[in-house]
Amino acid sequence: MDNAVNFKTLVNKFYKNIVSSNEVDNSNYHSHLNEVIKSLSNDLEKNLNYIYSYQPVCRFLDSCINNIPEEFYGFENSIRNIKTQLNWQINNNYKKIFSKDFFYNESFVEIIGPNGLLISPNIRVGLLLLGEKVFYPSHNHKALEFYSILSGKSMWQQNNDSFEQKEPGDNIFHDMWVPHAMETTGEPALALFSWSGDITDEAVPI
Numbered sequence: 001m002d003n004a005v006n007f008k009t010l011v012n013k014f015y016k017n018i019v020s021s022n023e024v025d026n027s028n029y030h031s032h033l034n035e036v037i038k039s040l041s042n043d044l045e046k047n048l049n050y051i052y053s054y055q056p057v058c059r060f061l062d063s064c065i066n067n068i069p070e071e072f073y074g075f076e077n078s079i080r081n082i083k084t085q086l087n088w089q090i091n092n093n094y095k096k097i098f099s100k101d102f103f104y105n106e107s108f109v110e111i112i113g114p115n116g117l118l119i120s121p122n123i124r125v126g127l128l129l130l131g132e133k134v135f136y137p138s139h140n141h142k143a144l145e146f147y148s149i150l151s152g153k154s155m156w157q158q159n160n161d162s163f164e165q166k167e168p169g170d171n172i173f174h175d176m177w178v179p180h181a182m183e184t185t186g187e188p189a190l191a192l193f194s195w196s197g198d199i200t201d202e203a204v205p206i
Ligand SMILES: [Fe+2]
Pocket: 140, 141, 145, 174, 180, 203
């Protein structure tokens, strides 16, 4: 199977499992997961204009992949197989606002989405990579967002709540416009993300 299609199939299976095994009482949460599952169930066209792009934080990618626990539906192999194709990016809304250190230690990649390796107009699915010691200041966006930690321990905050440690197996939902921040304090982190709803505009700093 093609590497990108393999990744799509894996995320679809992973999300279906999450839906069937939890009882979160939030309609946006459920509509988000269902929208992602519905979109991933389609055959998606390959984006012939998608190009590989490297960011400094990619120096941590191999160690993060190696630390993905085995039980994660083959994400370790799937990401390893696709890593030479990934278009790692930084958010232009953060330029001149966040520190130079931030851009040296953070990047994200859209693998499925309007500009992904597989084209899907309604959703975005990809990876977030954080270096071993970075603070990702509070930001928000209109899109609904769901993160699943694949590798590393990291700290996550919503609104002005206390930061909570998250590790592989933990999922985090960000409702529309809810401010959120992240921090790593000694090990890099890799997380799977998805967006639905109004996915056009990138996140903005608070
Ligand atoms: Fe976000």
